[in-house]
Amino acid sequence: MGRVRGMPTRPVVVGVLVVAVALVGVGLYWFQPWKLWQDETVEEALPEVTTAPTATVAPETPQAGASGPAEPTEPAGPVVVASGELISHEHATSGTVRLLRLTDGSHVVRLEDLDTSNGPDLRVWLTDAPVKEEVDGWRVFDDGKYESLGKLKGNKGSQNYPLPAGVDPADFSSVSIWCDRFDVSFGAAELARA
CATH class of the missing domain: 2.60.40.200 (Superoxide dismutase, copper/zinc binding domain)
Structure with a gap:
C-alpha cells in the first residue's frame, strides 16, 4: 500500500511534535502560570538595630537645674x-x-x-x-x-x-x-x- 499523496511523513510529524513540546516547555518556564495559584506569605517584624541610641551621661553630683540623665539624642x-x-x-x-x-x-x-x-x-x-x-x-x-x-x-x-x-x-x-x-x-x- 502506497503513501497517500499530501499526507506528511512520520519524521515530519515527529519533528513538529518535538518543536511543539519544546515551545510549550519554554512558554511554561517563561510565564510560570502555576504561580497565579501559589501564594507565598512572609511576615517580618519591624527591623531592629543593634546599635543603642547615644545618650549624655548625667553628672554624679546634681547641679542646679539638673533633673537627671539626658534623653537619648x-x-x-x-x-x-x-x-x-x-x-x-x-x-x-x-x-x-x-x-x-x-x-x-x-x-x-x-x-x-x-x-x-x-x-x-x-x-x-x-x-x-x-x-x-x-x-x-x-x-x-x-x-x-x-x-x-x-x-x-x-x-x-x-x-x-x-x-x-x-x-x-x-x-x-x-x-x-x-x-x-x-x-x-x-x-x-x-x-x-x-
Missing part, C-alpha cells in the same frame, strides 16, 4: 520618613509602603499587609516615577531613575527591604512591585513625605 525606634498606599496595575495589589529611617541612620522600605499576585521575577523597586492609575502606570517605572531592593520575598504579608549604602532616599518618590521579566508594574505607591 535619637528616637528609640524606626522613624517613618514617607509612606503611601499601593494601587493596582497589571494585577490587583493592595497594602501600605513605609520608608523608615533606623536609629543607625540606614533606611528600609517596609511593605505592610501586602496582597498581590505571585509571578515570575518580581522585584521591589524604589523609583522617581510618578504613580499613574490604570494602564498608563504599568510601564513607567523603568523610564527614569530606579533602585532594585531585591526579589519580592512573598506576594502576601509584611516585609523589609534595606536600601543599599549610598542610596539617598530623597532621590525617589515611589515604590513599585515590578515584574522584571515582562517590564510591568503589578502595583505601586506614591511616597508622601512625613
